Amino acid sequence: MRLVVFGASGATGRHVVSLAAKDGWSVRAVVRSEAQRSTLTGADEPILGDPTEPADVARVMGGADAVAVCLGISRRTRSPFAPLVSPADLTSRSVATIVQAMQREGVRRIVYVSAFGAGDSWPRIPWWGRAFLRLSQVRHSMLDHTRSERLLAGSGLEWTALRPMLLDDAPSALPAQEMRPGDSLLSKVSRESLARRVVAVLGEPLTHGRAVALVAGKAHMSATTTSHA
Secondary structure: OEEEEEOOOOOOHHHHHHHHHHOOOEEEEEEOOHHHHHOOOOOOEEEEOOOOOHHHHHHHHOOOOEEEEOOOOOEOOOOOOOOEOOOOOHHHHHHHHHHHHHHHHOOOEEEEEOOEOEHHHHHHOOHHHHHHHHHOOHHHHHHHHHHHHHHHHOOOOEEEEEEEOEEEOOOOOOOOEEOOOOOOOOOEEEHHHHHHHHHHHOOOHHHOOEEEEEEOOOOOOOOOOOOOO
16 A cells, blocks of 8 residues: 655654654655655655646556645744744645645545644634734744645545644654544654554544544553554
């Protein structure tokens, strides 16, 4: 089974590549520079390409069974107030291009890393959180994730959008879990945990057509296993 990962060199994408490879996927990892390609581990095919360019995306889509999109708008630093260093519509332009290529090639499954606050989860953020996001550069990400989710919803594909809460770099052997009533909106989700959930839901039909809010995994949870036979 072949998985195409866009944003494979990012903080989450790198985990998706390595974990998917361990789970039995043949991974085609798309990166935007030679330096990024040279540092990837776990990818069977590290490929240079721009996710907004139709020719580049078409070139990597042939023969794929599923797609994971781990792209995000970049800022100069991780400060929420740092200026953007990528276009404010990077993710939605990429998703539009990826969806078109999938439709042409007959690839059905796509998992998209979004964020809590996108789409209909925006009203669930407390007023003070919404005020902070509106004042920060993070607002661009929320708007673009919302646009991307709308594109997926109208695509006719078997899509899942994962909406993690606050992200951090702490290692974790657990997948992030779906938010339940009473879970904290300040829960920090490890990027490694998020990547485990991305790989797990690739084979979960119950998540098709859903945007799933995620919180940190609990110790009593067992990781979902997926067969790629």
